[in-house]
Structures are given as structure tokens and as C-alpha cells.
Amino acid sequence: MASIHPYLNFKGNTEEAFNFYKSVFGGEFLTLQRFKDTDQGASLPPQDQDKIMHISLAIGQDSLLMANDVLESMGHTLTVGDNVSLSINADSEEEATRLFNGLSAGGTVTMPLQKTFWGAYFGMFTDPFGIKWMVNHDLEQPE
Structure with a gap:
């Protein structure tokens, strides 16, 4: 059966937020992928290269907290308060x-x-x- 995990979006400070969450929850990053490591990374402005494409933090045995940076250079916008999705x-x-x-x-x-x-x-x-x-x-x- 499917599992559901929260997915958060940030305005460029995902790494800072997830280091904070890791300090509180413990656990390890299961994934940390930067935009520069993707097929589209080379076409992004230098200031976006090291932003987070996807990160996941194990919380307990069965939960993941996941997130990414929303990049305006890719035409995306973010409204704080409307930046949470449920990931199945x-x-x-x-x-x-x-x-x-x-x-x-x-x-x-x-x-x-x-x-x-x-x-x-x-x-x-x-x-x-x-x-x-x-x-x-x-x-x-x-x-």
C-alpha cells in the first residue's frame, strides 16, 4: 500500500531548513541532489546551481520529510503558506x-x-x- 510523506518548498533556503530539522529530529539525509547535478543544471544561473533539487530526511522508521528549492529562474513562484504538498x-x-x-x-x-x-x-x-x-x-x- 502507498505511503504518504510531507513535501515542502522553500525560497532558496532548503539546505538551511533541513540542517535545522536534522538537528532537531536526528536521522540522516537519504537524498541530497542539487540542481547542478541534473540534466537542466547547466542552463541555470550560477546562483541557482547549488540550490536543492530534492532532499529527504528520514524521521523515525517509516517517515520522510522531503523538500526542494523553488527557482524563479525556472519560472516558478512560491507563496509561503501554500508551499506544502502531500507526496504519495x-x-x-x-x-x-x-x-x-x-x-x-x-x-x-x-x-x-x-x-x-x-x-x-x-x-x-x-x-x-x-x-x-x-x-x-x-x-x-x-x-
Whole structure:
């Protein structure tokens, strides 16, 4: 069955925030990927190269706190107070599709469910009640 984790967005201070959260919760960063390490990184302004594309912090045995920096250079904006999404990690593509289609019905899809460059089947939407969701299924990586 799918699991749900909070996903936060920050205006360029994700790393500072997550070092603070790590000092409070303990745990380890499971992922820390910077924009410069992605396919699109070379096209970003130098001040955005070291910003966080994705970070995840293990909290306890079954919870993750995840986040990224929202970059204006990529045409994105952020309103504090509207910067939290619920991220569903599905066990299969079929489960991801079912949950995406069900929860997004009557809402607004912001990124259709699709295979991504980071090796996931992923999509984003806002449900009819104004809640932001992300649906993710990690695809098998070739060895």
C-alpha cells in the first residue's frame, strides 16, 4: 500500500531548513541532489546551481520529510503558506495511476503522470479541495 510523506518548498533556503530539522529530529539525509547535478543544471544561473533539487530526511522508521528549492529562474513562484504538498509513494505504476486519477478528478493537474529523468513515474496536481499532491513510483533501474 502507498505511503504518504510531507513535501515542502522553500525560497532558496532548503539546505538551511533541513540542517535545522536534522538537528532537531536526528536521522540522516537519504537524498541530497542539487540542481547542478541534473540534466537542466547547466542552463541555470550560477546562483541557482547549488540550490536543492530534492532532499529527504528520514524521521523515525517509516517517515520522510522531503523538500526542494523553488527557482524563479525556472519560472516558478512560491507563496509561503501554500508551499506544502502531500507526496504519495506508490508500490506500482498501476497503483500510482489509480491514485493519481482518483485524487485529481475534479482538480487541476500541474504535471501529468509520466516517466521522469530521475527514474520515477511521477505527477502532480491540486485536488478539488485545494490540497496539493505528488504521486511517485520509483521505477526499476537497469544494473
